[in-house]
Amino acid sequence: MSTENTKIVLGKNQYGKAEVRVVKITRDTDRHEIEDLSVTSQLRGDFDAAHFDGDNGHVVPTDTQKNTVYGFAREGVGSPEQFLLRLANHFTSEFGWVTGGRWEAEQYAWERISAPGQGKAEGHDHSFVRKGQEVRNAVVVKDGDAVQVISGLNDLTVLKSTQSGFVGYPKDRFTTLAETTERILATDVSARWRYSPEAVANGSVDFNKSYDDVKALLLEGFTEGYSYALQQTLFQMAQKVLDAHAEIEEIRFSTPNKHHFLVDLTPFGLDNPNEVFYAADRPYGLIEANFQRESISADNDAWDGITGFC
Numbered sequence: 001m002s003t004e005n006t007k008i009v010l011g012k013n014q015y016g017k018a019e020v021r022v023v024k025i026t027r028d029t030d031r032h033e034i035e036d037l038s039v040t041s042q043l044r045g046d047f048d049a050a051h052f053d054g055d056n057g058h059v060v061p062t063d064t065q066k067n068t069v070y071g072f073a074r075e076g077v078g079s080p081e082q083f084l085l086r087l088a089n090h091f092t093s094e095f096g097w098v099t100g101g102r103w104e105a106e107q108y109a110w111e112r113i114s115a116p117g118q119g120k121a122e123g124h125d126h127s128f129v130r131k132g133q134e135v136r137n138a139v140v141v142k143d144g145d146a147v148q149v150i151s152g153l154n155d156l157t158v159l160k161s162t163q164s165g166f167v168g169y170p171k172d173r174f175t176t177l178a179e180t181t182e183r184i185l186a187t188d189v190s191a192r193w194r195y196s197p198e199a200v201a202n203g204s205v206d207f208n209k210s211y212d213d214v215k216a217l218l219l220e221g222f223t224e225g226y227s228y229a230l231q232q233t234l235f236q237m238a239q240k241v242l243d244a245h246a247e248i249e250e251i252r253f254s255t256p257n258k259h260h261f262l263v264d265l266t267p268f269g270l271d272n273p274n275e276v277f278y279a280a281d282r283p284y285g286l287i288e289a290n291f292q293r294e295s296i297s298a299d300n301d302a303w304d305g306i307t308g309f310c
């Protein structure tokens with residue numbers, strides 16, 4: 001039996017940080033701009049020593065690659081193509097043994113929430129909705145003559161880039177969260193609303209029109225005013241819907257609080273006046289609340305079988 005190790009050469013290899021979620025808010029004026037990307041950076045070059053000898057002298061840490069993404073975002077993204085070209089040029093010029101690499105980005109499109117009620121027909125200054133996201137749903141439950149209709153939507157992704165804070169909560173020895181009066185508030189709204197059986201029975205509900213209107217009111221409720229907590233914003237959204245739609249008896253929400261953490265750019269000699277954020281995907285806050293007219297009972301069994309709400 002031979003004691004010689006089999007001779008192995010290193011084939012193709014590359015390494016880096018995948019799916020760096022970066023949100024850049026440009027806030028030079030009151031009319032904010034948002035750029036939202038997931039960036040992957042991978043370097044190619046001479047990394048033989050890292051694999052064969054455990055010598056990391058050439059290994060630009062994946063953590064540094066991530067930080068570079070955040071640092072570069074401070075200057076703005078422009079187009080994803082331009083942003084990736086900047087990264088490619090940077091790594092290959094900064095580190096002689098990095099001969100190339102692969103950089104990839106996904107960009108998520110947002111549009112301004114139209115807010116005609118606030119005199120902003122051209123769209124809100126700092127409230128956005130992710131394009132083409134939500135899925136509409138409906139449930140009908142018939143029991144003898146009684147017919148119930150519950151309509152809803154999932155994944156209506158919205159974001160306020162200012163006018164949100166979270167203060168005044170109890171503190172104990174496990175509390176590390178700093179109070180803030182300026183944060184990003186973002187969520188994927190899941191909502192379901194139940195129509196009054198009478199309105200359903202007399203045929204007075206135009207479900208398409210009602211859906212469009214409820215969605216618009218949810219968005220309007222989200223944009224309006226200052227948010228003290230997602231809980232309070234949900235109440236505001238419910239109030240709008242129940243004020244405007246007598247045919248709706250109750251509405252339920254399940255909403256992740258999608259945390260956006262300000263990236264500390266000071267180690268790179270950069271300031272960060274609330275512009276560059278790390279969009280964490282988990283864990284997330286999960287805020288759920290049901291609102292109903294005072295006059296109706298809270299447990300209608302039309303909800304049986306609808307999961308994902310409390």
Ligand SMILES: O=c1[nH]c(=O)c2[nH]c(=O)[nH]c2[nH]1
Binds near residue numbers: 166177229230287
């Ligand atoms: O809007 C919020 N509601 C909370 O209940 C909560 N908890 C937390 O840590 N951050 C937030 N934000």
